[in-house]
Amino acid sequence: MESGMESEERRFGAAGRTMRRALGWTMAGGAVLAGVLVLLPDGEQQHQQPVAPAPGPKARARAAVAAGVPAAMPDLAELIGDRERRLRKHPEDGRSWAVLGTAYVERGRRTGVAADFPRAERALGYSLKVRPSRNAEAYDGLAALATARHDFPAARQWGEQAVRVAPERWTAYPLLIDAYDGVGDYRAARRTLDQLLALRSRSAVTAPAVTARAAQVYWDQGRREDAAAALSDAAAGAQGPAERAAYLVLAGELAWQRGDLKESLRYGTAALHADPDEHAALAVRARALAALGRTEEAVRAYRSALAKARSPRYALELGELYESLGRQGEARAQYGVLRETVRADAKAGVNHDLFLGLFEADHGDPERAVRLLRGEWERQPSLRAADALGWALHRAGEDEEALVFATRATDRAHGGEVRSALYAYHRGEIEYALERPGPARRHLAEALRLNPYFSLLHAPVVREALGELGEPSDEGPAELGGQPGGPSGDASADTPADASAEAPA
Known part of the structure; x- marks a missing residue:
C-alpha cells in the first residue's frame, strides 16, 4: 500500500517532490550548507560563494508567528523561551511582548491547553501599555486570542483596529474574516476576502x-x-x-x-x-x-x-464512536472528559457555549441547551448558532420555533450557502416532527447526498426516517392538500413560503 506522502507527491507533482525533499532535510535536523560553484565566461572556476545560513528554530517560529501561519512545536518552544528571557532583561520591549503573546496563543491553540490564553492576554496587554499607538502586532495577537476563545465580537474589534493602522499587513484579514463569520456578517466576510486576495499578489x-x-x-x-x-x-x-x-x-x-x-x-x-x-x-x-x-x-x-490536545470535539467524537459500538460506559467516560475540558477552558476565557449546547441537546439536557444557545444567538448570530439553537429547540419539543432557526441556517437569503449534511439533517428531522413529509424527505435525502457518513449516530436515523417516509407521491399536489407549495408538501422552494419572513433578523 502506498504511503500518504507518496500519494501527495503525485497530487502536487514537482512541487510535491520538492516539498518532500525539503521535509526530509528539515526533519533530519537542519539543512546542508554548501557553496555555489559559478563559472566565469572564460571557463575559470571562481571561489565558492558562501550561502546564508539557514534560519534557526527561533527565527523560523518568529517568521511563522508574524505571518500568521502554524509554527513547528519545537520551534515555537524555542521562540517562547527566547522572548521570555529577553523580556526579563528588557521589559519595555513592546514588540517582543506582542511576539510572546501571539506565540502563547499559537501554543494554546496547537496543544489545546487554554491556560496559555490568560498568559497571552497579559503579554499582549503589556505590549499595548508600553507601545500604545499603532501597535498592529498586538492588535493581531488580540484578534487571534479572541478567535481562539470563540469571542468573535472582540475578534472583530481588534481585527478592524489592526487593519485601520496597517492596511498593507495581510495577517489581520484572515482573523477578521473568521470574526465576521462568527457574528454572522457574511457580506463583510466576503468583502474582507476580496481585500485579502488583492494583497496576495504583492507577496x-x-x-x-x-x-x-x-x-x-x-x-x-x-x-x-x-x-x-x-x-x-x-x-x-x-x-x-x-x-x-x-x-x-x-x-x-x-x-x-x-x-x-x-x-x-x-x-x-x-x-x-x-x-x-x-x-x-x-x-x-x-x-x-x-x-x-x-x-x-x-x-x-x-x-x-486527545493525548496531544484535550479537545472537547475529539472527546465527543470518540464518545459517539463508543456509543455506536454499544460501549456505553466508555462513551460516558469520554463525555465526562468533554465536560471537564469545557469547564477548564471556561476558566481561561474560552466560550464553548455553542459546542456545549449541541452536546446537551443530543446527550444531556435539551432545556439547558436552549438557554445556552439563546445566549449565543444574541451575542453571535451566526449560521452555526442558528442551526444549533434550532436543533436544541426541536429536542426540547419546540418544533415550530425550531424550524424558524433551522430555515435561517439553510436559507441563502440570509447567507446560508453552507452545504452541510448536519444542517440538512437537523432541518429534515424538525420538518418530519412537524408532519411535513415533502420538505422532510428532501432535506434528509440531501444530508445523505452531501455526506452519507456525516455522523455515526445520526446517519442511521436519517436512513430509518427515509424508509418510513417512503417515496414521493405520484399525485404531487394531492399530498399538499390542494395547496401547491404549502407547508406540508414537497414544494419546489427549499422553505415554506412564510419561513424566511419569520426568520430572526
Missing part, C-alpha cells in the same frame, strides 16, 4: 496562507471544487512542514464533508507525515477510519489525538 511568501483562507470561504459559499483546488495549491506552496500539515488537514476535513473517506484518510496521513505534532491530522484519520469500519484503529487515533 509570494504569504500566498499559500491567503489561498488556504480563501478555500474556507469558497467552501462556505458552496464552491467545493474551488475550495479543493485552492487547498491543493496552498499545500504545494507551504513554506514549512507545520504550515503544510495545517493545509492538508483542511483538505482532509473538506474531503470528509463531501463523503470521500479514502481521500480524507490520505490527506490526514500526509499531514501527519509532514508534522507528527499535528493532532488534528490524527482526528482526520480517526474520523475516516471510523466511517470505513476500521473502528479499533479509529479508537487508537482518537486517543492519540
Whole structure:
C-alpha cells in the first residue's frame, strides 16, 4: 500500500517532490550548507560563494508567528523561551511582548491547553501599555486570542483596529474574516476576502496562507471544487512542514464533508507525515477510519489525538464512536472528559457555549441547551448558532420555533450557502416532527447526498426516517392538500413560503 506522502507527491507533482525533499532535510535536523560553484565566461572556476545560513528554530517560529501561519512545536518552544528571557532583561520591549503573546496563543491553540490564553492576554496587554499607538502586532495577537476563545465580537474589534493602522499587513484579514463569520456578517466576510486576495499578489511568501483562507470561504459559499483546488495549491506552496500539515488537514476535513473517506484518510496521513505534532491530522484519520469500519484503529487515533490536545470535539467524537459500538460506559467516560475540558477552558476565557449546547441537546439536557444557545444567538448570530439553537429547540419539543432557526441556517437569503449534511439533517428531522413529509424527505435525502457518513449516530436515523417516509407521491399536489407549495408538501422552494419572513433578523 502506498504511503500518504507518496500519494501527495503525485497530487502536487514537482512541487510535491520538492516539498518532500525539503521535509526530509528539515526533519533530519537542519539543512546542508554548501557553496555555489559559478563559472566565469572564460571557463575559470571562481571561489565558492558562501550561502546564508539557514534560519534557526527561533527565527523560523518568529517568521511563522508574524505571518500568521502554524509554527513547528519545537520551534515555537524555542521562540517562547527566547522572548521570555529577553523580556526579563528588557521589559519595555513592546514588540517582543506582542511576539510572546501571539506565540502563547499559537501554543494554546496547537496543544489545546487554554491556560496559555490568560498568559497571552497579559503579554499582549503589556505590549499595548508600553507601545500604545499603532501597535498592529498586538492588535493581531488580540484578534487571534479572541478567535481562539470563540469571542468573535472582540475578534472583530481588534481585527478592524489592526487593519485601520496597517492596511498593507495581510495577517489581520484572515482573523477578521473568521470574526465576521462568527457574528454572522457574511457580506463583510466576503468583502474582507476580496481585500485579502488583492494583497496576495504583492507577496509570494504569504500566498499559500491567503489561498488556504480563501478555500474556507469558497467552501462556505458552496464552491467545493474551488475550495479543493485552492487547498491543493496552498499545500504545494507551504513554506514549512507545520504550515503544510495545517493545509492538508483542511483538505482532509473538506474531503470528509463531501463523503470521500479514502481521500480524507490520505490527506490526514500526509499531514501527519509532514508534522507528527499535528493532532488534528490524527482526528482526520480517526474520523475516516471510523466511517470505513476500521473502528479499533479509529479508537487508537482518537486517543492519540486527545493525548496531544484535550479537545472537547475529539472527546465527543470518540464518545459517539463508543456509543455506536454499544460501549456505553466508555462513551460516558469520554463525555465526562468533554465536560471537564469545557469547564477548564471556561476558566481561561474560552466560550464553548455553542459546542456545549449541541452536546446537551443530543446527550444531556435539551432545556439547558436552549438557554445556552439563546445566549449565543444574541451575542453571535451566526449560521452555526442558528442551526444549533434550532436543533436544541426541536429536542426540547419546540418544533415550530425550531424550524424558524433551522430555515435561517439553510436559507441563502440570509447567507446560508453552507452545504452541510448536519444542517440538512437537523432541518429534515424538525420538518418530519412537524408532519411535513415533502420538505422532510428532501432535506434528509440531501444530508445523505452531501455526506452519507456525516455522523455515526445520526446517519442511521436519517436512513430509518427515509424508509418510513417512503417515496414521493405520484399525485404531487394531492399530498399538499390542494395547496401547491404549502407547508406540508414537497414544494419546489427549499422553505415554506412564510419561513424566511419569520426568520430572526
